[in-house]
Amino acid sequence: MIRHCVFVRFRDDVLTAERAAIHADLQALRSLIDGMGDVKFSANVSPEPFARGLTHGFTIDFADAAARDAYLAHEAHQRAAGARLVAALEGGTDGLLVFDLKIAA
Numbered sequence: 743m744i745r746h747c748v749f750v751r752f753r754d755d756v757l758t759a760e761r762a763a764i765h766a767d768l769q770a771l772r773s774l775i776d777g778m779g780d781v782k783f784s785a786n787v788s789p790e791p792f793a794r795g796l797t798h799g800f801t802i803d804f805a806d807a808a809a810r811d812a813y814l815a816h817e818a819h820q821r822a823a824g825a826r827l828v829a830a831l832e833g834g835t836d837g838l839l840v841f842d843l844k845i846a847a
Contacts, residue, residue, distance in 0.1 A: 749799040751837035767823040777809025
């Protein structure tokens with residue numbers, strides 16, 4: 743399994759409703775991409791001072807690297823959900839950190 747971890751810094755003017763809509767857009771991709779699991783989205787709740795300005799994050803579990811790669815290449819991810827997310831971030835992709843973990847079954 744691949745756990746796709748994404749951490750972001752939203753612009754100050756991005757409202758809670760827009761963040762929820764971005765989450766819904768990402769969640770909707772599950773019906774288009776085989777092997778894509780649930781999307782978990784949250785504000786950072788860590789008491790540690792190491793977030794480096796990142797305010798929110800989400801994870802997506804994929805059955806395998808092929809499913810993750812299909813998600814990354816999918817037009818609905820690139821042109822819709824991903825583009826909407828990047829547009830809401832402070833500095834565009836500068837407000838984004840992506841890290842994928844291989845999780846043993």
